[in-house]
Amino acid sequence: MKQNPFERLPDTVEIDGAAVRVDPDFRIGVAIETELLTGEPDAAGLLTAFYPDGIPDNVEAAAEQMMQFYAHLDGGASDGQASHSSARLYDFTQDADALMASFRQAYSIDLDTAPLHWWKFRRLMFGLPPETPFMQRVHYRAADITKLPKEQRKHYRKMKRLYALQAAPKKKMTAAERDAEMIARVRKRAEQVQREIEQ
Structure with missing residues (x-):
């Protein structure tokens, strides 16, 4: 079963x-x-x-x-959410504030005090709505800008630089x-x- x-x-x-x-x-x-x-x-x-x-x-x-x-x-x-991408799209240290704000915004959960099981936390994290601060960062990091119009590419490049992970692993x-x-x-x-x- x-x-x-x-x-x-x-x-x-x-x-x-x-x-x-x-x-x-x-x-x-x-x-x-x-x-x-x-x-x-x-x-x-x-x-x-x-x-x-x-x-x-x-x-x-x-x-x-x-x-x-x-x-x-x-x-x-x-x-299964993390297995679809080969690149790291988040960092708990770098994204802590955005993640805390996103859980508060989407679920009214205070991550400072909430007792959450690791698996439930991951389900909620990967299920955050796209308009939350954390998912906005993930969106820009994951975006393929090669097929975007020129002006949009410019904006996405700026956002990718703004939200770039500081401690990316050496190899993909x-x-x-x-x-x-x-x-x-x-x-x-x-x-x-x-x-x-x-x-």
Whole structure:
């Protein structure tokens, strides 16, 4: 049976056949994404934040499950929004104010205080109306200006410069490639942490 998209969102992952409690708050998901974009994520810090009852003994499986949860690889359909584009279109640090204003405008949700599950946050974020400040930034960043009239191209170039991401990755990759690379980096760091624990 396919997963019901309206079921209660999970707050556990399965590791070695046991359900392990996680912190599904969107702030943890944002921290994971932000940290992973640094190139050298603090795997121990991420795992500690994600597993409130302590990092499971099987650190590699814990890291893998954390990344699957972050990427919404739960065996069902993900929200899919991020996978359609190969370029980064937002940055949580750079777009924080626009995102907070957009959630307030569209949903009357205060991201400073709202308890939101990471998956629900992503669904809401990618479902923001086009007139919100966050989606306006995404629109300009994603726009293909090659077929626009000259005056419109001029305006779009200006807006693309205004909203350009400051810390773009060095190489372009699809969302799936990015997620696979992130999983590999966290897995490598988790193995290092496991070795340190065993010493």
